[in-house]
Amino acid sequence: MIHVRTRLTSDFTVISNALAQRRGSAVTVGVAAYISSLPDGSSVTITALCDHFTEGEILISRALRELEAAGYLERRRERTPTGQVRTRTYFYDAPGGDTDPAGPPKPPRPRRTKSPAAAFEKTAPVATPAPSAAAATPTPVATPAPSAAAATPTPAATTTPEAALTPTREEPSLSEADPQAVAVLAALRRVDPRLVLSEREAVRLAPGVTQWLAAGVTPSQITALLTARLPDCFLTRPAGILAFRLRETPLPAPPPRPLAENATRPVLPPFQTCDGCEWAFRAPEPGHCRDCRSGASGELLRAAC
Numbered sequence: 001m002i003h004v005r006t007r008l009t010s011d012f013t014v015i016s017n018a019l020a021q022r023r024g025s026a027v028t029v030g031v032a033a034y035i036s037s038l039p040d041g042s043s044v045t046i047t048a049l050c051d052h053f054t055e056g057e058i059l060i061s062r063a064l065r066e067l068e069a070a071g072y073l074e075r076r077r078e079r080t081p082t083g084q085v086r087t088r089t090y091f092y093d094a095p096g097g098d099t100d101p102a103g104p105p106k107p108p109r110p111r112r113t114k115s116p117a118a119a120f121e122k123t124a125p126v127a128t129p130a131p132s133a134a135a136a137t138p139t140p141v142a143t144p145a146p147s148a149a150a151a152t153p154t155p156a157a158t159t160t161p162e163a164a165l166t167p168t169r170e171e172p173s174l175s176e177a178d179p180q181a182v183a184v185l186a187a188l189r190r191v192d193p194r195l196v197l198s199e200r201e202a203v204r205l206a207p208g209v210t211q212w213l214a215a216g217v218t219p220s221q222i223t224a225l226l227t228a229r230l231p232d233c234f235l236t237r238p239a240g241i242l243a244f245r246l247r248e249t250p251l252p253a254p255p256p257r258p259l260a261e262n263a264t265r266p267v268l269p270p271f272q273t274c275d276g277c278e279w280a281f282r283a284p285e286p287g288h289c290r291d292c293r294s295g296a297s298g299e300l301l302r303a304a305c
Helices: 026-037 046-052 057-070 116-122 161-165 179-186 199-214 219-227 238-245 290-304
Strands: 073-079 085-091 271-273 280-282
Touching (some): 026 057, 046 057, 179 199, 179 219, 219 238
Antiparallel strands (some): 073 085, 271 280
């Protein structure tokens, strides 16, 4: 192979050899090169990429997952100033987010707010003025003997600031949750192996499943609704998606329609044995069945002709 080099001064993209010569799927390298050539703010959703490439959603989504696993691509859920949650995609020239020192820095991570207890511990001590020379000499003052009530510390006095700021609510245990709801949640992994829930998550989701069961929804229907059209890659724990789907309580099933008071069951005529073919048929009186009557009427018509 011989390269015919052309010096490009515009409309070109710089890609590392590690990405261009990456072993594996050629779709992954092509998707990475296409995303690298796009300007900031372009849409790189699976639908937008499928509109550009001839490959389908399965190959495109697989390529995005491979780039994300290799460290070239990162998808984050961020909240816009209007309060909406959007998925923003970051593409790195080097895997793992390593950028050139002269290049732009990595995108900032969301800032975590400190808890009140940590803020209390981090507070700087208040500076107290130094005692003067006159105040340095103690003056004997007669102090009364402490009483029994004063000697016993009150619960409020022994409570530390961290304990006062920490919530004391106890979470319910798994034994207190609805067993049928817990069984429905535990069976979700049979449909999708990724839906593995912990005990705390099952306790938190069990009341929602109980409301669905009380509304008349069967366990199989709940399983189908919770496992339908799940995303290919979970950005958070699957319990968040299940909680979002269980948030709305369904309407209860309508009661059965009552029968009319004057509704009577129709009376069926009794069974009779045909005098011609001895078949059973329903009729108020004995005689011939319908087939025998039609055959007899046909013979009478032929005789009349």
